[in-house]
Amino acid sequence: MSLIPDQFQFSQSCLTLFDQCPRKFYLRDVKKLAWPAPVTHQLTEQDAKIRRGQAFHQLVYQEALGLEVSPLLQQDEKLKQWWVNYTVTPPDLPAGEHLSEVELSVPFEGYRLTAKYDRLIFTPSGEAVIVDWKTSESPPKYNQLKESWQTAVYCYVLAEGSQHLYGETAISPAQISFVYWYAEYPAQPVVIAYHETFHQHVKAKLQNAIQKITQLRTEADFTKTEKKDKECPQCQYRSYCRQGEVGHGIDVEDDIETIDFIALAEIEF
Numbered sequence: 001m002s003l004i005p006d007q008f009q010f011s012q013s014c015l016t017l018f019d020q021c022p023r024k025f026y027l028r029d030v031k032k033l034a035w036p037a038p039v040t041h042q043l044t045e046q047d048a049k050i051r052r053g054q055a056f057h058q059l060v061y062q063e064a065l066g067l068e069v070s071p072l073l074q075q076d077e078k079l080k081q082w083w084v085n086y087t088v089t090p091p092d093l094p095a096g097e098h099l100s101e102v103e104l105s106v107p108f109e110g111y112r113l114t115a116k117y118d119r120l121i122f123t124p125s126g127e128a129v130i131v132d133w134k135t136s137e138s139p140p141k142y143n144q145l146k147e148s149w150q151t152a153v154y155c156y157v158l159a160e161g162s163q164h165l166y167g168e169t170a171i172s173p174a175q176i177s178f179v180y181w182y183a184e185y186p187a188q189p190v191v192i193a194y195h196e197t198f199h200q201h202v203k204a205k206l207q208n209a210i211q212k213i214t215q216l217r218t219e220a221d222f223t224k225t226e227k228k229d230k231e232c233p234q235c236q237y238r239s240y241c242r243q244g245e246v247g248h249g250i251d252v253e254d255d256i257e258t259i260d261f262i263a264l265a266e267i268e269f
């Protein structure tokens with residue numbers, strides 16, 4: 001019997017995690033273990049980055065709601081710079097209906113596939129634009145983003161579930177595009193066009209990945225990563241693997257993606 005419960009929700013975050021380390025996926029998303037307490041109460045550099053990224057997402061969200069954002073800007077200079085970048089060099093987004101912090105899920109392979117969007121834009125001409133705010137220090141890489149689980153899951157879920165936002169005609173894959181905007185690199189947005197062939201490729205990729213995960217039968221089947229030097233030193237679950245002292249590092253973007261903002265819409269069908 002599969003160790004993945006029937007009500008499990010697959011997301012870009014968990015699929016990315018499985019690729020990084022199947023055991024870490026099992027500990028975090030199947031067993032839902034809390035990671036051990038940090039060895040120090042002082043904020044690490046990594047903690048500060050996560051909090052800053054969360055604060056930036058909160059700023060953009062508050063601005064979208066028409067709320068005052070200045071109190072949050074007192075937090076630190078880097079956050080102020082990101083906000084300047086956002087206000088001076090914002091992404092070139094189309095007019096239309098802008099929805100912020102929307103969660104959408106669709107059935108897939110007997111489970112659910114979920115995407116949590118920073119922003120969705122529906123234009124009067126029937127286009128749909130997905131926007132994602134990135135606060136990583138690394139510059140954007142087109143091919144890496146195009147091949148990412150985030151692009152795959154977010155576009156697929158929107159194409160399959162869009163009509164349930166308004167009860168209108170479904171949006172075809174060719175009408176969907178994805179804009180990644182980087183707070184550190186505001187003049188280098190990455191725009192990815194989705195289309196029917198891409199959609200079928202993503203569907204097959206998702207089927208393969210989810211079937212592979214759900215066919216695992218024992219905890220030992222969720223093997224430890226083969227890239228121990230890269231993944232383990234920064235893993236918050238390393239004490240469960242007897243990999244030395246408790247780690248405290250967290251993938252910044254991944255943690256930001258899992259923030260539970262109050263979604264304006266949570267839609268399932």
Ligand code: SF4
Nearest residue numbers: 021224232235238241
């Ligand atoms: S310590 Fe390494 S092997 Fe263990 S869960 Fe973390 S990444 Fe995987």
